[in-house]
Amino acid sequence: MTQGERPSEQNSTEAQRALEKETQLSFTGWQQEVSRGLEFGLEAAESIRDRTISTFSRGELPHYAGINTFLKAPYIEDVRKVGEYDVAIVGVPHDSGTTYRPGTRFGPQGIRRISALYTPYNFELGVDLREQITLCDVGDVFTIPGNNEKSFDQISKGIAHIFGSGAFPIILGGDHSIGFPTVRGVCRHLGDKKVGIIHFDRHVDTQETDLDERMHTCPWFHATNIKNAPAKNLVQLGIGGWQVPRAGVKVCRDRATNILTVTDITEMGLDTAVEFALERALDGTDCVYISFDIDCIDAGFVPGTGWPEPGGLLPREALYLLGKIVQKAPVCGLEVVEVSPPYDVSDMTALMATRVICDTMAHLVISGQLPRKEKPAYIHPEATPEVISEWQ
Numbered sequence: 001m002t003q004g005e006r007p008s009e010q011n012s013t014e015a016q017r018a019l020e021k022e023t024q025l026s027f028t029g030w031q032q033e034v035s036r037g038l039e040f041g042l043e044a045a046e047s048i049r050d051r052t053i054s055t056f057s058r059g060e061l062p063h064y065a066g067i068n069t070f071l072k073a074p075y076i077e078d079v080r081k082v083g084e085y086d087v088a089i090v091g092v093p094h095d096s097g098t099t100y101r102p103g104t105r106f107g108p109q110g111i112r113r114i115s116a117l118y119t120p121y122n123f124e125l126g127v128d129l130r131e132q133i134t135l136c137d138v139g140d141v142f143t144i145p146g147n148n149e150k151s152f153d154q155i156s157k158g159i160a161h162i163f164g165s166g167a168f169p170i171i172l173g174g175d176h177s178i179g180f181p182t183v184r185g186v187c188r189h190l191g192d193k194k195v196g197i198i199h200f201d202r203h204v205d206t207q208e209t210d211l212d213e214r215m216h217t218c219p220w221f222h223a224t225n226i227k228n229a230p231a232k233n234l235v236q237l238g239i240g241g242w243q244v245p246r247a248g249v250k251v252c253r254d255r256a257t258n259i260l261t262v263t264d265i266t267e268m269g270l271d272t273a274v275e276f277a278l279e280r281a282l283d284g285t286d287c288v289y290i291s292f293d294i295d296c297i298d299a300g301f302v303p304g305t306g307w308p309e310p311g312g313l314l315p316r317e318a319l320y321l322l323g324k325i326v327q328k329a330p331v332c333g334l335e336v337v338e339v340s341p342p343y344d345v346s347d348m349t350a351l352m353a354t355r356v357i358c359d360t361m362a363h364l365v366i367s368g369q370l371p372r373k374e375k376p377a378y379i380h381p382e383a384t385p386e387v388i389s390e391w392q
């Protein structure tokens with residue numbers, strides 16, 4: 001039984017509860033979408049009996065039509081208006097931090113494209129995003145190909161702008177090198193508050209440099225140098241296999257990050273793993289940032305990624321962990337990284353990323369974190385340009 005349900009529902013099936021939950025949802029967002037479609041897209045030809053259909057596709061339907069923003073959310077060309085929305089999707093098409101298979105610069109496009117397959121409603125969760133929150137797509141950060149450091153500066157500035165506006169940032173990577181500048185962007189608006197990072201991955205990503213640069217194997221070394229993001233609050237879920245650099249393992253040991261392998265998670269059970277993650281990430285912090293590397297899931301389900309590794313989490317294990325964490329923690333942002341469409345098969349990796357994002361939004365709604373009535377107290381109105389301190 002999940003939180004907040006009435007005892008009389010104890011013996012019902014999830015499906016029965018889902019049928020009931022759907023009756024609680026409005027159709028207001030859908031009706032507004034239809035009206036807008038008929039106004040901007042013109043009424044349909046006379047032979048069309050369903051008069052909610054317009055001549056030009058202007059909303060969810062048909063799923064194969066339209067301009068591919070994420071979930072066909074409005075594209076916000078003027079990013080100064082991002083704070084008018086509950087959630088902002090932003091692409092970070094950067095793959096210059098990749099050390100093996102490139103292609104994650106096409107990740108945002110790939111995720112947006114397959115997101116057109118989804119409706120805004122989830123059956124079991126009883127959430128309809130169109131009815132319950134406002135979502136926008138601000139497009140992509142202007143990254144500089146071949147230059148990690150300049151791209152990092154662009155990414156931090158962009159993420160700080162969105163985070164400071166009060167819109168919940170959801171970042172479409174990009175390789176995992178972006179984890180450092182995204183967290184740095186969040187930290188610019190934290191003042192003296194602190195963030196715990198919950199990191200889903202097969203790889204530790206904690207070494208200082210790789211191939212002489214700050215590559216996608218390095219984000220957490222640098223993010224946890226920021227005083228607002230202590231290493232003791234870094235939780236790393238799903239780590240293991242033959243691609244974990246020993247230099248990174250030493251850093252995890254030295255900084256006492258909190259690692260669970262796939263075996264740890266399955267042996268202790270998913271709920272205990274969630275408790276472990278929350279306890280460590282929230283110890284002395286004010287919010288949690290989720291960094292979801294799609295390769296935390298077994299390579300058989302996510303072929304379109306930079307460093308696929310067999311033996312990872314099953315999709316429903318990963319989605320369960322994510323859902324429980326989001327329901328129980330004050331989440332300040334989400335990034336989904338390492339989706340590489342050129343290596344993908346039938347969009348399945350990009351679809352998994354879409355699922356992670358939509359589930360996160362739904363659990364934010366269920367837990368009352370979205371829509372926001374006001375900006376969370378951990379968002380400081382003024383940006384601090386540099387908050388980096390030396391690792392002690």
Ligand SMILES: [Mn+2]
Binds near residue numbers: 203307
């Ligand atoms: Mn990884």
